[in-house]
Amino acid sequence: MLQILEGLSRVEHLSVCAMATALSCAVFAGLSLSQGIDGKTGARGTAVLCPNLRSMELRVVCVEPKDYKDQTHCALTLLAQRITCGIQAIRITTDAWNSVSPSELSLEDIWWESLEESPEEIQLTEEQQEELDLMEDSKEYLFRLVNAAKISGVGVLENNSQHVQCSIVRNYVDRFNEKECTLVYPAAL
Numbered sequence: 001m002l003q004i005l006e007g008l009s010r011v012e013h014l015s016v017c018a019m020a021t022a023l024s025c026a027v028f029a030g031l032s033l034s035q036g037i038d039g040k041t042g043a044r045g046t047a048v049l050c051p052n053l054r055s056m057e058l059r060v061v062c063v064e065p066k067d068y069k070d071q072t073h074c075a076l077t078l079l080a081q082r083i084t085c086g087i088q089a090i091r092i093t094t095d096a097w098n099s100v101s102p103s104e105l106s107l108e109d110i111w112w113e114s115l116e117e118s119p120e121e122i123q124l125t126e127e128q129q130e131e132l133d134l135m136e137d138s139k140e141y142l143f144r145l146v147n148a149a150k151i152s153g154v155g156v157l158e159n160n161s162q163h164v165q166c167s168i169v170r171n172y173v174d175r176f177n178e179k180e181c182t183l184v185y186p187a188a189l
Contacts (some may be wrong), residue, residue, distance in 0.1 A: 155187030
């Protein structure tokens with residue numbers, strides 16, 4: 001990915017969807033700017049990838065759930081540095097911030113089932129519960145860091161995911177939705 005992006009020095013609008021192994025924190029660092037665009041050097045002293053960007057949309061898929069902290073730090077660093085240098089729009093989505101919530105149908109079913117004598121319960125394995133807990137931790141971590149960073153104009157959008165990763169959602173598709181979070185600038189995007 002780094003080699004591909006190195007050849008795009010004049011691109012103004014970039015949209016990339018790739019696996020975490022390709023769209024890694026090293027690529028995020030290459031897309032980040034250090035002191036400013038004038039030096040044309042990136043966060044680690046290397047040439048800045050795509051120095052003339054006016055808008056950027058990145059989607060990272062197949063992220064290891066345990067890597068959510070690294071993904072969050074890399075994304076916020078990239079976001080902050082590009083905003084400082086005048087980028088007009090950024091959207092960053094990663095599977096690392098996905099979470100699970102009851103579907104609207106499920107909420108209605110739960111209400112009806114509460115009126116019955118023996119509601120059907122979903123029994124989660126310990127592994128599934130750990131997966132849910134890790135997903136919730138990653139989402140809370142994202143919101144906590146975004147709030148702490150106090151980067152003007154940055155927001156987090158939460159939508160139903162089109163790329164379901166969670167086994168619980170796949171197994172109980174009528175009961176749960178997988179939600180994805182997207183970092184956006186400006187927040188009205």
